[in-house]
Amino acid sequence: MDLTLTAEQRLLADTVRDLVERECPPDLVREIEKSERGFGDGHWKTLADLGLTGLLLGEEHGGAGQGVLDLAVVAEQLGWGAMPTPLLASAVFAASLIDLAGSAAQRARWLPAIGAGTAIATVAVLEPGARDEWGAPDAALTPHGAGHRLTGTKILVPYAQVADVLVVVVAAGAADGGRGLVLVDPGAPGVTLRRQHDGGGEPVFEVVLRDVEVAAADLLAAPAAADLPAAPAVAGAALATALDRMTVASLAYAIGGAQRALDLSVEHARSRRQFGQPIGAFQSVAHRCVDMFTDLEACRYLCYQAAWKLDAAGQLDAAGQLDAAGQLDAPGGADFEVAAAKSFANDAIRRVFTHAHQVHGAIGFSMEHDLQLHSRRGKTFELSYGGSTWHRERVARALDL
Amino acid sequence: MDFAFTEDDRAFGRRFAELLDEKLPPDWQGFFAEDREALAFTREFCRDLGRAGLLTVSWPAEYGGQGAGLWKQTLLRELMTASGEPRGPQYMNLNYIGPLIMKFGTAEQKARFLPPMARGEVIWTQGFSEPDAGSDLAALRTRAVDHGDHFVVTGQKIWSSYADSPADWNLLLVRTNPDAGRRRGMSVLLVDMTSPGITVRPIESMGGWHEINEVFYDEVRVPRDCLLGPLDEGWGVIGSGLTLERIGIPRYARAQRVVERLCDHVRETGRAGEPDVRQKLADLRVRCEAAKLLAYRAISLVAAGANPVAEASTARIHATLLEQDVGHVGLEILGASGRLGSPAEDHAPLHGLVKQQWVHNIPATIGAGTLEIQKNIVAQTALGLPRSR
Known part of the structure; x- marks a missing residue:
């Protein structure tokens, strides 16, 4: 048991923090947010x-073979x-x-390119009216000739306009955990992108898929893929694991942003004077800052765990014990820990920004202030x-309730 | 970063869990239950552990321990706290009074005071708060006048835990130099509770009989060799002890035990499917996890040689608020039948465990520094905010 970052992880965090401080000032973030492209080419190259x-x-x-924990350390600083x-x-x-x-x-077609940053991939999972990414999709394949045709509507797909490939979540039979996964070229006939605005700082798109040709x-x-484990429901299991990884990565990014909100608040509480003293000398203000700090610390170690x-x-999994249940909501290896972190952080980060x-x-x-x-x-x-x-319900299941 | 215990640590924890299963009486409700018999059991239990060399396993060998690491110590404390503290008042000896004597004591003091603690034969109380010095501890006025080879102590302390057990010894914070300023001029004395001039008046509390007391000192003579640490520097001595005390009790472990029992209860009573019950129990269990990780964070920093003042307070803030909510929300889940909170009541759900959790944790955010004092500590140490009142 040791809840301190390793020397390598500290170096990684420092490196990314240094990059962010030097190359990603808040005014540049504002500029990028207004741009068509939605991210900095220079940033991308550096990453x-x-x-x-x-x-x-x-x-x-061609990857580094490191883990989600290292990724979380990086995402926190980017946030x-x-x-x-x-x-x-x-x-x-x-x-x-x-x-x-x-x-x-x-894998050979896409992973080296994604890893090198020469290709960008994104996932189309949410559909209109969806409550979360775990919901059942309506987008579906219908057999057509040697392949299939795909029809459906996805929303809030990040960076679809610059993606080289979309991974689209589609409906499938129970044997596949109710989910299928399809690679789609965003430039293919039948694919229409329309920019959406959710205020979250990254470009998101409605992706309408109308009779899009999908080859086997x-x-x-x-x-039929010969090199896959002979387990059913690979798509469902893969989606469950990928969603958990993404949940934790986005949590780490959010923790970084909340930390910045705390830093800004403390700075403000120290320098802003009212009634003849810095407002941070009033306990009502100081204790809000402490509540932010203690909530954030809890989020951080739940996230790292x-x-x-x-x-x-x-x-x-690598040792061959791939979870073959394939059920998106069945308790898996990290079910309790991921759901605990996300359920706590959703509420805690809301509190942090309320205080900030x-x-x-x-x-x-x-809008001229960076807090927004x-x-x-x-x-x-x-x-x-x-x-x-939803995540507390996952916790309840993990507790055998 | 590693979130797993070593196999060695886990085996240690399993051995201790088995020991507890074997030693605890079948109807054991915990030291804090309304049962005076429990105190007699805790004395016997500590002597048993002491004879087996297990009471102070985490202490260095030279002080009667086995030099077990911080994490074994943590697992041991979790088991003890979760089980309603069968060591009774003596957990304080092990958590912070003993370590304070190790850190600040003379060779003679160590030889005199530590072995009886290791044998499980001595109960200590402490004297910090006074009627007019609570959160403002530095306002304390209990006076120790220096007479060369001894001090003469006069004054009054309040909220002294376990003083009427009766306690054998007392870790007492007194003013030795009234002219040195608020935080200077205090000293720590180790006081024999059988000394003439000491009167203990138990304070009946909502939580039972033996927790808190007033202690009066009327010209009590304390030999000079019972001064702990440097004269007039007692504030620093106590400060380092309070950091240990704040993470010394794994309060989240008891909270988690109660949550687990509540989970069993709703399963057995067919209520586990109620969405509201599921949400509430899951939320409490997640908060147990958060409080535990924050304690582990502070302990990791101790292991790395740091003095995690802000982290200890952060862990305590989460743990104490959690403990209170486990009582409140647990009772809400039990509903009207939860009103029966005494183990003696036939129809008390979980033998009154949850109601006990509620009542015993009313002062959780008050002792060892109120919630507000903990927040002031974090504001100043972690955030660099100005001192505020």
Whole structure:
């Protein structure tokens, strides 16, 4: 038991923090948010040069073969700087799906490119009216000639406009955990992208799929793939694991943003004077800052624990004990830890931003102040990858209730 | 970063769990239950552990321990706290009074005071708060006048835990120099509770008989060799003890035990499917996890050689608020029948465990520094905010 970062993890955190402080000032974030592209080309190149786009991928794909915990350490610092980046959507969520459910040919086609940052992938999972990413999709394949046709509507797909490939979650039979996974070229006939605005700092899109041709080679977790474990429901299991990884990565990013909100609040409480003293000398203000700090510390170690547990569970998978249940909501290796972290953090991070705005007073509500960069992202975080109620239900199941 | 115990640590924990199963009486409700017999059991239990060399396993060998690491110590404390503290008042000896004597004591003091603790033969109380010095501890006025080879102590302390057990010894914070300023001029004395001039008046509390007392000192003579640490520097001595005390009791472990019993209860009574019950229990269990990890964070820093003042307070804030909510929310789940909270009541759900959890944790956010004092500590140490009142 040791809840301190290793020397390597501290170095990783310092490196990314340094990059964020030097190359991602808040004004640049504002500029990027207004841009069509939605991320900084310079940032992307630096992240790729540092090996962060390939952090989770195996060495056989040119990756660093590191774990979700290292990724969380990176994401936390990116969140501190509110850096708009497809890193998590591409190198965590989409890459995990392709890695866990792809054939050798699909992995070889996409993973080295995603890892090198020369390709961007994203996942289309949410549909209109969806409460969370675990809900059953309506998008469906119908057999057509040698392949299939795909029809459906996805929403809030991050960075779809710059993606080289979309991983689309589709309906499938119970034997596949009710989910299928399909690779789609966003430029293919029948695919229409429309920009949406959720205020979360990254570009998101409605993706309408109308009779899109899907070749057999573009089905992930296809039963015919010879090199996959002979387990049913690979797609469902892969989606469950990838969702957990993405949940933890986005949590780490949100913790970084909430930490920045705390830093700004403390700075403000020290320098802003009213009634002849810094407002931080009033306990009503100081204790709000402390509540932010103590909530954040709890989020941080719950998040690290979930990441650590996902890594430990991943090693079990590598040893051939892949969870074959394939049920998206069945208790898995890191179920309790991930759901505990996310259910706690959804509420805690909401409290942190409530306090941050109260400590800042009117200025924190203005767009010229940096707080809004983070509090907008904080709300998006809370509404992504499952709400507190859903994750607490997962915890209840893990407790055999 | 590693969130697993070593196999060695886990085996140690399993051995201790088996020992507890064997030693605890079948109707054991915990030391804090309304049962005076429990105190007699705790004395016997500590002597048994002492004879087996297990009471102070975490202490260095030179002081009667086995040098077991911090994590074994943590697992042991979790089991003890979860089981309703069968060591009774003596947990204080092990958690912070003994370690304070190790850190600040003379060779003679160590040889004199530590072995009886290791044998489980001595009960200590402490004297910090006074009627007019609570959160403002530095306002204390109990006076020790220096007479060369001895001090003469006069004054009054309050909220002294376990003083009427009766306690054998007392870790007492007194003012030795009234002219040195508020935080200077205090000293720590180790006081024999059989000394003439000491009167203990138990204070009846909502939680039972033996927790808190007033202690009056009327010209009590304390030999100079019972001064712990440097004269007039007692504030620093106590400060380092309070950090240990704040993480010394794994309060989350008891909270988690109660949550687990509540989970059993709703399963057995067919209520485990109620969405509201599921949400509430899951939330409490998650908060147990958070409080535990924050304690583990502070302990990890101790293991790395740091003095985690802010982290200890952070852990305590989460743990104490959790303990209170486990009582409140647990009772809400039990509903009206939860009103029967005494083990003596036939129809008391879980033998009154949850109601006991509620009543015993009313002062959780008050002792060892109120919630507000803990927050002040974090504001100043972790956030660098100005001192506030």
